[in-house]
Amino acid sequence: MSEAVIASPVAKPATEQSPARRALRRLFRRKGAVFGLAVVLLFIAFALLAELIAPYDPIVADWSALRGEPTLEHPFGGDELGRDVLSRVIHGARASLFAGVVSVVLALLIGIPVGLLSGYAGGLVDGVIMRFTDAMLAVPFLILAIAMAAFLGPSLTNAMIAIGIAAAPIFVRLTRAQVQAVKVEDYIEAAHAVGNSPLRIAFRHILPNIWPALMVQSTLTIATAIIAEASLSFLGLGQQPPEPSWGSMLNTAKDYMSDAPWMAVYPGLSIFLVVLCFNLLGDGLRDAFDPRHKE
């Protein structure tokens, strides 16, 4: 089919493919994005099937593998209690990906309605919301998350809440800007003219048009959220022991750097790889949805 398209330079009617399909095709043409997607899917599989994939229990201590060097039985070595580092890294994917996704969903649940309201209402409502958003963005992201997690108390759930709230202002801004851009379009005016309620226009007519931009930003924010969760867990404000998370594994590992460096290498490498792949995927999605945007 693609040959036929190349053979005739005259564009076929656009009705043949939906914009989403065309975007998807552009996405799959980018090697970086495909690699990112593949690795992200792999880690999702790790997270979902951790019990089946991990060779050992991530929590049970085994004194014979105490700070043991990587071997065939323990490819990533053993930690300070003799737990298998590979199994802990696989189970740790669960905490990291879960935290990344849940906190971004929370940020979307806050950011989209507030942004729609702000962009659609304008005036005083918009002014107050924007000043509040500016104020939240003025506090550096991680510091805001740390401060909130500190007051809420240390746990993975609270870390996710803190990260989600700290990330929400980005989505408020983005939604608002997109709403302002599309609300002057003719089809919105038409929807108005035929008597749709503002709420219906916001959710049925405006939201579908700004969805691509939100999806791109969400993917990139998942990367930030995963680093933030690892950071909070590293400080002891996220996942609590003995449950594994990449951040808390690094926290323990820094005390055993000279005699068990593998404890620090693999969890960090996993964070790096997942974050890199979400960034690649996000960049790919941006280019796929907006071919004009080429950085």
Add this chain to the structure above:
Amino acid sequence: MTRFLIRRLAILLPTLLFVSIIIFGLQQLLPGDPAIAMAGEERDPQAIADIRAKYNLDKPIWVQYGLWISGILQGDFGESIRIQLPVSQLLLEKLPVTIELAFLSMLIALLIGIPAGVISALHNGRWPDYVANVIGLWGLSTPNFWLGIMMILLFSVHLGWLPASGYVSPTEDLWGNLQAMIMPAFVLGTGIAAVFMRHTRSAMLQVMASDYIRTARAKGLYERVVIGKHAFRNAAVPVITLGALEFGQLLSGAVLTEQIFSIPGFGKLIVDAVFNRDYAVVQGVVLCTATAYILLNLLADIAYFLVNPRLRT
């Protein structure tokens, strides 16, 4: 200029007000009664009553906020529960350390990021561009606390070149201070360098495609002059102002980096305060960083305004 400044300040004040409300509101997140939380394990009723009176917790919330903000405007950030010192004194002690770290990191970020961005733009689509992009993505994706641990592993544990920790004040021993600061500054700087690289690259690509570059080349100027004088100077303007925005990222990163390298700055202050339930210190640090960030952005806006005559209408 005056009109611009007035308009900018008119936005600044409500933003600062909201920042203070958010930070004050943090203590409402405390589960249960804050007085009981602050009194610690013993839950002595007398101690709880004292705390309630001392922190005005028995008054309505807007009165509490009013008392708190008027204290802060007079430089009274409360007292650290743990060290029994005024929070303002702690902030003043730790601030220079973090400023030094931020300054060194910014220097490293500029020295790596801007040349990398220029080179990558000039070789758009060829291998130096790919290399720079890969390094840029690597810089964006590496959690800086992990990079810190890996650098300690390499340079302190294996090679023994640099100390893993042990901060000394620059007034005592400048060389020792730089030795202790170079790794953390590099760790923080590389992440920001990646952002600078991306911005510089896109700004350069945009400028290189403009008409005045074609004119400069048509005049027969040396390529060195075209790039250095005509292109880079114009591309640098948005990059420098974006640098101010990256400052927030720098402060976030400093929290973990200071923790890893045991540097007694703002980051270490807030983390220690978090674990000792020293809430006044947490609020003080957050308020200070946010205010610094807002003021830096104001300066960046003014700088952008000054160097861009087209805005002065």
